[in-house]
Amino acid sequence: MDTKTRTTDTSQLRVNGERLWQSLMELAEIGGTAKGGVCRLALTDLDKQGRDLVTRWAREAGMTVTVDKIGNAFMRRAGRNNSLPPIMTGSHIDTQPTGGKFDGNYGVLAGIEVVRTLNDHGIETEAPIEVAFWTNEEGSRFVPVMMGSGVFAKAFSLEHAYAAKDSDGKSVKDELERIGYIGPEEPGDHPIGAYFETHIEQGPVLEDHHKTIGVVTGVLGIRWYDCTVTGMEAHAGPTPMALRKDALQVAARVMQEVVACAHRHPPHGRGTVGMVQIHPNSRNVIPGEVKFSIDLRNASDADCESMDKDIRAVAARISEETGLPIRIEMVSNYPAQPFNAGCIDAVRRGAETLGYSHMDVVSGAGHDAVYMAQLAPAGMIFIPCKDGISHNEIEDAQPDDVTAGCNVLLHAMLERAG
Numbered sequence: 001m002d003t004k005t006r007t008t009d010t011s012q013l014r015v016n017g018e019r020l021w022q023s024l025m026e027l028a029e030i031g032g033t034a035k036g037g038v039c040r041l042a043l044t045d046l047d048k049q050g051r052d053l054v055t056r057w058a059r060e061a062g063m064t065v066t067v068d069k070i071g072n073a074f075m076r077r078a079g080r081n082n083s084l085p086p087i088m089t090g091s092h093i094d095t096q097p098t099g100g101k102f103d104g105n106y107g108v109l110a111g112i113e114v115v116r117t118l119n120d121h122g123i124e125t126e127a128p129i130e131v132a133f134w135t136n137e138e139g140s141r142f143v144p145v146m147m148g149s150g151v152f153a154k155a156f157s158l159e160h161a162y163a164a165k166d167s168d169g170k171s172v173k174d175e176l177e178r179i180g181y182i183g184p185e186e187p188g189d190h191p192i193g194a195y196f197e198t199h200i201e202q203g204p205v206l207e208d209h210h211k212t213i214g215v216v217t218g219v220l221g222i223r224w225y226d227c228t229v230t231g232m233e234a235h236a237g238p239t240p241m242a243l244r245k246d247a248l249q250v251a252a253r254v255m256q257e258v259v260a261c262a263h264r265h266p267p268h269g270r271g272t273v274g275m276v277q278i279h280p281n282s283r284n285v286i287p288g289e290v291k292f293s294i295d296l297r298n299a300s301d302a303d304c305e306s307m308d309k310d311i312r313a314v315a316a317r318i319s320e321e322t323g324l325p326i327r328i329e330m331v332s333n334y335p336a337q338p339f340n341a342g343c344i345d346a347v348r349r350g351a352e353t354l355g356y357s358h359m360d361v362v363s364g365a366g367h368d369a370v371y372m373a374q375l376a377p378a379g380m381i382f383i384p385c386k387d388g389i390s391h392n393e394i395e396d397a398q399p400d401d402v403t404a405g406c407n408v409l410l411h412a413m414l415e416r417a418g
């Protein structure tokens, strides 16, 4: 009977969108740029100010704060049964040099707003609720990206992360120490019951489809290749067309096939050539060698593998037709990360209960949730951002969408936390 009453009550629960928006704007003032964006690079004084503000808000909301050795912060609201692993949400508060107000910050402050809303209504959850911010997600000042969550998930070691240096030669460890964010907890030594991350889409799909909520089913796998086409340099004048070994003309055919390959693997196939080096790169010399990058992405490892076979087969055919050697070498392979079916359903149900238009989407960008998905059931909630633009000072989102995403987060977390 009690349970039933409570369920009815929480289905009516809504976050305070105005308060969430205010907090977003206040945090954006730290490192705010003239063009309306934010520059708050990881482990700078400004990052410290941002961290201090967010953890102060958490304490004011009655949460306890623990920090681990890589500077990840966990802000905890106790539950009725504190031996249960917490239902966690979070993201990052560092930004790109020309970053916006929403990327990452939204996911963290949406978590704080969930807690504030539960406090307003005196709602206790069975499992504790935690809000995390992960160190150096952006990877702009220090490589690798998603550093805090990566160390937490043991994708690489704490020592490896500590040793990373910025362009001035300052290390992660020294900078963490300097801003006072090396905590006592061992990274990863922290149970998670389920993880949700709310984020702006950083792409144009939701806006294009006029949907409020993106139910994220997973993150695309990425394969990076270096491709080399070898021809023969020769004078552009005396060498007739039939007797040339023009590496660029052959490379151009392969490049078009990279895009065609993505089209052959709908709906999530992506193919990009972003970097080209032509040798000797001279106006009147037939190019003797062309090196270029290939970036292939898709939603499952099977699809990534199929794209790999496809582009290699096409390159082999072009090589045979032209007589020029084409070498394709894989340099990185990030597996696709599907999210947990139960978490995906919780997000979809949240959107449906609340009456928001929604669609299933995949994330083409990496997020801390990718690492969390290796440790616990995880899911993500996307909201549209204006023109799909992010990593740019003009990054923008509608207050109504910001509120909607947070409401979905609230309901998904409540479903999981009991």
Ligand SMILES: [Zn+2]
Pocket (backbone or CB within 6 Å): 092, 103, 104, 137, 199
């Ligand atoms: Zn982000």
